[in-house]
Amino acid sequence: MILDDVEDHVRTYTAAEDERLAVQLQSVTTDCHAGKLWPVSIDGLRSMHRRLFDGVRDHAGRFRARAFGDEYLTFGPNRSVHRDRVQVEIEQIFRKLERSAQSFVANPDAPEYERSALHVAV
């Protein structure tokens, strides 16, 4: 078994990169709290990724795709889908997200509004 070739090069950052990521995340989060990122969309997600990784990684603002990026990524105990499936899965998720969001946005006085919004967000 050779381990050298599986080092997590995508998420191993220098201290300067870590700092830049933190500052850029702060900027994105501020806009999020100000309601500027609503409504969410695939382009919006791409834009957030670009802002976050700008100047840190060349793939800022780009989704993994066929022949681009790592085949899989690992997040804690979870593994991502294969890169060939990323675009399809994102479109599916956003279709579902838009349906869910429309249902509660259309009824702002409904007593279950907050519960539904939180459920969609999580």
Added chain:
Amino acid sequence: MDVAVGPDVAMRSRSPIARRRYIELAERAARAAASEPDPLLLLKTGTAWLELFHVSALTWEYFHQHDIRSLDQLQPHAAGLDRHVRAAFPDVAVAARDIRRILGEALSEDLPHDWPTMEWSQVVRSFDAIVTECPIVQFELMGRRLNEPHLAHRARSAYDALRAFVRRHDPERAEVMRIVGEQYQRGNIRIRDAARLLGLTTSDAVFELEQDGFGRAAPEITLTESERAAAYQRLRQRRLQRSTPPVVDPELVERDVIASERIEGVDARAWIRRR
């Protein structure tokens, strides 16, 4: 508590046989870049050792806190010890079978009926040595290579918990952190109160408490139905009363950034506050 990871097993983890096996395994894992005939077994075994040492550290911590020096003295504390271990390691039962397997013949060794007063700093140092010897990066690489991220995550969680154990028993750290941490972990005080007692912001308090291993188990943070309803009601009132765009609270932004960065193992506090 499950018999396989009861206090007797935790005590046996400090035997010379157990220690020798752990060191052998750690050395094997550290060399795994060359070649390893059964890397999955190596990863499973390494995870089991770390989880065993985690249980062991919690057990000795409880003995130390209650001045327990014999199995007879332990008897009336059995339920308390169980709560102490499960509060920090809720999935202890999942680890039981592999822990028993790695201990092997060490399980048949006679257990001392009582033990002399421990030099506590020596106990802490022994766990510190385990952390130092642990090839955690190699375990994580194996997890990715073998498509076993869940297993590698368990190893990392146990490793972080051991590191936190050593940190919270560092004599240099204030006793107040330990007292507040225990109360926070048991759900006896709110984070805002813990932060006030520690003289920290809420974000810093969560960070420092969790670094020292004072996280909260799911049952302690799960809201009751009435608490949940009240939280929804507060959100609702805020939304309906608002007629202008949301006002950004820099402290809440800071909290979210710090929490997100912590998931990646990064302490972002200095960078975002300096600005």
